[in-house]
Amino acid sequence: MRITTERLLDGGLLERGFTLGDIPGILWTPTSASGSVPLILLGHPPLGLRQMYPRLLARARSASADGFAAATIELPGSGERPREDALEQGRGDLLRVTQAGGPVPAAVVDALILPLVERAVPEWRAALDALLSLPGIGGPVGYSGGVIAIGVRLAVVEPRIVAVGLFAGSLVPRAVLEEARRVTVPVHVLLQWDDEGNDRQASLDLFDAFASAEKTLQANTGGHTGVPEHAAHDVSRFFRRHLGRPAVPRSR
Amino acid sequence: MRITTERLLDGGLLERGFTLGDIPGILWTPTSASGSVPLILLGHPPLGLRQMYPRLLARARSASADGFAAATIELPGSGERPREDALEQGRGDLLRVTQAGGPVPAAVVDALILPLVERAVPEWRAALDALLSLPGIGGPVGYSGGVIAIGVRLAVVEPRIVAVGLFAGSLVPRAVLEEARRVTVPVHVLLQWDDEGNDRQASLDLFDAFASAEKTLQANTGGHTGVPEHAAHDVSRFFRRHLGRPAVPRSR
Numbered sequence: 009m010r011i012t013t014e015r016l017l018d019g020g021l022l023e024r025g026f027t028l029g030d031i032p033g034i035l036w037t038p039t040s041a042s043g044s045v046p047l048i049l050l051g052h053p054p055l056g057l058r059q060m061y062p063r064l065l066a067r068a069r070s071a072s073a074d075g076f077a078a079a080t081i082e083l084p085g086s087g088e089r090p091r092e093d094a095l096e097q098g099r100g101d102l103l104r105v106t107q108a109g110g111p112v113p114a115a116v117v118d119a120l121i122l123p124l125v126e127r128a129v130p131e132w133r134a135a136l137d138a139l140l141s142l143p144g145i146g147g148p149v150g151y152s153g154g155v156i157a158i159g160v161r162l163a164v165v166e167p168r169i170v171a172v173g174l175f176a177g178s179l180v181p182r183a184v185l186e187e188a189r190r191v192t193v194p195v196h197v198l199l200q201w202d203d204e205g206n207d208r209q210a211s212l213d214l215f216d217a218f219a220s221a222e223k224t225l226q227a228n229t230g231g232h233t234g235v236p237e238h239a240a241h242d243v244s245r246f247f248r249r250h251l252g253r254p255a256v257p258r259s260r
Numbered sequence: 261m262r263i264t265t266e267r268l269l270d271g272g273l274l275e276r277g278f279t280l281g282d283i284p285g286i287l288w289t290p291t292s293a294s295g296s297v298p299l300i301l302l303g304h305p306p307l308g309l310r311q312m313y314p315r316l317l318a319r320a321r322s323a324s325a326d327g328f329a330a331a332t333i334e335l336p337g338s339g340e341r342p343r344e345d346a347l348e349q350g351r352g353d354l355l356r357v358t359q360a361g362g363p364v365p366a367a368v369v370d371a372l373i374l375p376l377v378e379r380a381v382p383e384w385r386a387a388l389d390a391l392l393s394l395p396g397i398g399g400p401v402g403y404s405g406g407v408i409a410i411g412v413r414l415a416v417v418e419p420r421i422v423a424v425g426l427f428a429g430s431l432v433p434r435a436v437l438e439e440a441r442r443v444t445v446p447v448h449v450l451l452q453w454d455d456e457g458n459d460r461q462a463s464l465d466l467f468d469a470f471a472s473a474e475k476t477l478q479a480n481t482g483g484h485t486g487v488p489e490h491a492a493h494d495v496s497r498f499f500r501r502h503l504g505r506p507a508v509p510r511s512r
Contacts, residue, residue: 227477
């Protein structure tokens with residue numbers, strides 16, 4: 009891991025750009041923290057870190073206010089990373105199907121998401137190795153948001169991840185439902201009840217599948233981008249419960 | 261309304277027993293409050309106030325900590341109130357059906373719940389008239405818990421109720437689904453995902469039916485009595501958002 013940029017943002021948030029091999033990433037740490045802090049991995053859709061940056065920064069600020077570090081890496085075939093044939097093909101097929109209207113066939117979902125999971129998950133684990141070797145980053149580790157299939161796979165294969173927050177709004181291959189039955193860490197699932205691009209029943213089936221002794225589904229009125237502020241706060245509270253108590257509790 | 265008992269509980273909670281005609285009730289107010297405070301009506305199942313008292317008191321303490329008054333009244337045919345033939349008949353039918361196992365026929369649900377709603381709702385409204393005429397009780401008013409069909413009817417017919425918290429675990433007549441489409445105040449629905457006695461799909465249908473611009477469904481792992489502590493806190497936060505801000509915010 010190589011730190012490529014470093015800047016201090018307002019609110020005492022240190023932002024470091026890094027590369028892990030040819031994978032770009034960003035790490036945010038609260039400068040107010042003493043000792044080592046828990047870490048939240050910030051998942052995101054495959055739209056490129058640059059486009060996702062404002063939202064990722066907002067989530068990093070929230071994590072930092074809770075005394076947590078936050079980090080993310082670019083997904084394979086996204087942003088400044090080289091395009092990959094399999095992923096481009098899957099993306100093109102999805103675009104054609106959705107433009108034609110109607111439901112997305114399972115084969116199209118699988119062709120897009122499954123190769124992405126296969127490629128991305130080892131990279132997130134390698135990033136975790138590197139991040140946890142930095143001074144001041146100690147764990148426990150949470151994973152939050154992004155492509156659901158990546159979050160589920162990470163929850164199954166990565167024992168250092170102790171809590172997972174998912175946003176039910178992305179395409180979920182049927183195989184991931186089976187995989188979800190092996191997830192045992194606490195899970196918080198956010199569902200926008202009126203999300204036009206989301207199959208509500210598939211989200212409920214996914215929630216049902218998790219084997220976790222503690223799992224919460226929170227559904228709210230509104231479309232994909234209409235997540236209410238109080239729901240975002242509840243995600244923060246979920247991670248505070250499972251990653252440790254902040255030095256200065258926030259009242260909300 | 262006649263105040264029949266009055267005692268100061270620890271934590272600065274004033275408990276007053278009252279009767280409204282022949283209906284017994286309880287009012288809890290925080291002695292720390294100055295001026296007039298919002299009010300939460302505490303719904304409960306038709307098991308009698310005496311049996312429900314410990315749980316009602318716990319909910320009243322939580323409301324009081326948020327600076328709210330809380331009040332409840334006995335349901336028709338329950339507790340020390342005279343038995344009523346229609347309600348006794350419905351109760352007996354339900355008992356026979358559930359002891360025999362299998363799903364509860366819609367006709368049995370209707371026969372039990374609909375007369376209860378018809379009888380109870382005017383009483384809760386009369387209690388609200390009386391409670392809001394007391395010094396120090398000002399509103400806004402929330403309704404929380406208890407028989408879902410009563411909460412839904414109150415949300416439709418009682419304009420002074422500005423927020424409703426429901427616990428999806430009681431029998432819901434089909435007619436109530438239609439009535440729910442006329443509910444427009446904010447609604448928070450708590451659902452125990454593995455509730456043996458509850459029809460999960462009926463609860464999801466009910467949530468879907470509410471016309472409220474703001475509605476939240478929170479589902480958690482576990483059976484009817486396994487509501488996690490954080491879910492109870494989220495109900496409190498819901499009422500804090502809609503009934504006003506506490507003088508001293510609680511951090512959770």
